[in-house]
Amino acid sequence: MTDPRPGDAFQPGDVLNNTYRIEALLGRGGTSDVYRARSEISGRLVAIKVLKSEFSGNDDYLVLMTREEEIREIRHDAIVRYSENHRTAEGLVYLLMDFIDGPGLDKKLKEGPMAAEDLLVLCKRVGEGLKAAHDRSIVHRDLSPDNIILRDGDPAQAVVIDFGIAKDTNPGAETIVGNEFAGKYAYAAPEQLSGNTDARSDIYSLGALLLANFRGKSPEVGANPMEVVQKKNDPLDTSDVPEPLKTLLDRMTAPDPAQRFQSMSEVLAFLDSGGTEEALGDETIIVAPPKAKPQPTTAVPDPAPSAKTPAKSTGRPTGLIAAAAAVVLIGGAAAAFFAGVFDSGPRFPAVSPYTLDIENLEDLPAMASGFVPDPEMQNALVNRMSALGGDVDVTLATGRIAPSWDADVLQVLEDISVLDHWQLSLDGNLGTITGSTSDADVASTLTALYSETWPGALSGSIEIALTSLFLEAAAVEQVLEQFADCGPLIQVNDPGPVGYGPEDPVLIKGTLSGDASRAGLQDALDDTTDGRTVVIDAEIMNPTLCLVENFLPEAPSSEIGITFRDGATGQENTTGDFRVGENPVIDVIIPDSVYTGYLSVSVLDVSGNVFHLLPNIGRADNSVNTLRGSEIGAVPVRVAYSLDEERPEGGIAFAVDGSSLGKSKILVIHSEAPLFRQMRPTTESAVGYAEALSLRAEEGQGLIRSLDSRILTTSQP
Structure with a gap:
């Protein structure tokens, strides 16, 4: 509790x-x-x-x-x-x-290793539940010990909780990501680091957490992004695990999804068989992946060589590393080709320039548009774009292109398909490749290959940007500092030293001076965060409060609370919104952890003035000891009273009028000694007060222990 x-x-x-x-x-x-x-x-x-x-x-x-x-x-x-x-x-x-009454598996993890027999029971129980989810196309994506509870401490009664970032894999369904990486790094499947998730990812995570609880300690995730990626590519060490748990975990946590159990049904079949090889039929045996990457299946096969294109080949083997051979067109032969002398096929309209753009960009559907020389090329592009969920808008036409142009272009597409995002732009035989990848080897290999030679008669330039799977918090912080025009902006979900994962949202809290500032911050973060979800939970303040924010000293917040009540009813107002005619009552809650020091409470009014509620001329003693009296525990201290209640000398009560409506800020400062050497006037300008406060904080190092605040909003009925 x-x-x-x-x-x-x-x-x-x-x-x-x-x-x-x-x-x-x-x-x-x-x-x-x-x-x-x-x-x-x-x-x-x-x-x-x-x-x-x-x-x-x-x-x-x-x-x-x-x-x-x-x-x-x-x-x-x-x-x-x-x-x-x-x-x-x-x-x-x-x-x-x-309500599930029992310890979480994370608590069991801290208590030490669990027996292999209990983990087999746990795997069967959780596997059955996940199968029910997978059957409805729901993938959990965040399996870890802290979201599995053992009802009454019994592994046979385990319950999976927290589906807040589950993914509905039905076509057209959106992926919703919670306030952590979708699959905590220690238990996430390797493919999740690239944003790919299916039922096999849950199988990996379940196996990883079972192994962690067998050992009684969490997996080592790595101290930096490169270590995280490297460790995820290595098989988990199960050398000390007894059978059949070892074989079960090996098959659940293979780094390559194709080498894992392919469904929870296969996991359960293995468990039901007692862990024998006969558990899986021929159709479910897990085999090693082929050494060579298979070619993508197309709906229309590549055409046989024709008179128009006597050699539909680049002259180099398929693959990223293969060397290219150039097709040289010399003298009259070249002129004859461009004039169409050797073209015995159908004639299509001639166009110039002969352009083709093919792209697979982030957050945009894949697209091919421009001109192609024959229906075979058109069909090949339809197949490739369909596989990427994209579309094709091409026109059959003739132009100044080499005989092997279409085969050469398809070879380029095959080579650059390993990039995360890419674009190929062609003008005749001249091409430009731009793209990005998080794999440094892919970037360097492609750049070296296409800097020297292109397939067939093509030539051109290439520019590959190397991106990271992770986004450092420092990069986000730079943007926040640039747009913090009304006090600090805070990253709510600190990603730690590794940084934000590919699916981590970036959650921002704070205050801003206006809607224009918010829009600018949103655009800047969208440009910085590589497609991650950005949520800005920032309150828009008035210019006076924003000006004062720039003078306030840096100090941590504390457990000191600020509550609002309605003076007429005594009911708590949790929103802090009051209408004209209403009587705000303000209490400061001194927590049980605070027994010494001094409390200063002020209201920064929407009009640009400061009202000092504590201390003031009529209520000069603001020591915590005096405010507490003989009470212990959490103690409420009233600083703005009901109009109807009796209040001590110096006690302030007020009602909202229509003269100046908007946001006011309640400041509560806990200081080691009296905040100012002399009593401040009951009312003064907000800027003058903030400047004096800033100077006092500089004079007395360690003077201010904490600074807490809350917004009070006034408006028309």
């Missing part, structure tokens, strides 16, 4: 939807928390996953919750059952699911 805090979405005893009473906080996450609750009607225990308040209005986060809810169609005892999403009156979104 996790201790509750005053700022949590729910507190023990809260009742949701007039049905579910909160009993305990089970855990906190980056964007959501999970609670245990009990139905007041049936007594059934449930788990409730709630989006944190700052994300509940963001569509990008809501779609993740909806994604999990949709997994409820999978009905199996080994898959956690989801109910439905709800929204509270305050706008918080939560998801109901079964």
Whole structure:
């Protein structure tokens, strides 16, 4: 269990939807928390996953919750059952699911090695559940010990949870990625690092976590991107694993997906047979992949040599490393060819320039457009583009091209198909290749080959960009620093030293000065993050608050809370939004961890002024010791009062009027000593206060322990 805090979405005893009473906080996450609750009607225990308040209005986060809810169609005892999403009156979104009472497999991992017999039982149980998911074209993609729970500690009652980043593999379905790499690096299948995922990826991850729990320690993932990629290409070490678990794990975790069990049905058949070779029929035997890469299958075969193209060949073997031989056209023979003297086939209109563009670019459908000399070439392009999910818009035409032009072009396409993204542009016999790859060997080999010679009569230039599978957090930070015009912008999901994986989203929080700043930041991050999902959860502030942000000293946030209430009803206002005529009441919550120092509380008004709520002339003593009195634990301190309640001298109460509406910021500064040597006036300019605060922070190193804030918004009814 996790201790509750005053700022949590729910507190023990809260009742949701007039049905579910909160009993305990089970855990906190980056964007959501999970609670245990009990139905007041049936007594059934449930788990409730709630989006944190700052994300509940963001569509990008809501779609993740909806994604999990949709997994409820999978009905199996080994898959956690989801109910439905709800929204509270305050706008918080939560998801109901079964409560599974038992330790997570990650806890068992920390306790030490598990017996091979228990792991075989666990594999069968989880495999049966995943088969039910795979049968509905759902791939989990994030299997790891922390999302498998052992009900009552029994491996035979394991339950898979957390389908928030599951992938629906049905045609046209979207891939939804949660707040971590889709498949944690330690357990992800090698192909996931390139964004490729299918049921065999889950098989790999299940095998990897079984091996980790057999050893009682997590796999070593590597200290940098190159090590991660290298380790993923190596088979897992199972030398100390007893049979039949060893053979099972070897077949589940082969780096090449083609060498693994091809389905969970095969895994279960192996287990049911006791791990014998007879477990798999001829149709399911796993064999080594062919040494040579097979050629892509096409719907229309390449044509036989014709009078028009007597040798449909480049003169070099197929493959990336093969050497090219040039076709030399000399004197009158060349002139005769270009004049069409030797053309005994059908005549198509002549065009100039004779251009063809073929591309397979990121985030765009593959496309071929331009001119080709014969129907065979046209069909070959249709086959290739269809295999890439693309389209063809070409016209049959004659032009100034070599006899082997179409075969030469197809050879180029074969060679550059190893690139992640590519474009081939042709003008007659002159071509340009541009592309990108994360494989340094591919980049150097292709560049060297096409810098020396092209297939057949073609010639041209090549430019290959070497990209990384991983995006360093520092690259994102540079963009954030450039656009931080209203206080710091923070990366929510710190990817660590390895960086963001190919499918990792980039989640940003902070404040910005306007919609134009937000749009500029979005465009800059889109250009930097190589197609990754970018979510900017930034609040738009008024110019005064943004100006003050640039003067505020750097200080960490703390567990000190700020709560708002309605002065008329006493009800908590979780949104911080107040209408004209309403009376905001503000409490500062001193946590159990704070017993010394001084608290300074101020309001940076939308009008550009600062109101000092604590200390002020009528309430000068702001030491934590005085504010606490004799109370221990979490203590609320009222700094803005209800108009109707009795308040001490210096206590401030106010109602919202229509003269200046917008966003105001509540600042709570916890300092080692009094923040200022002299009492500040009750009201002063925001800029003057921020400058004085900045200077004071520079004078007293270590003076400011923490700085916490919250936005209060005023508007018309």
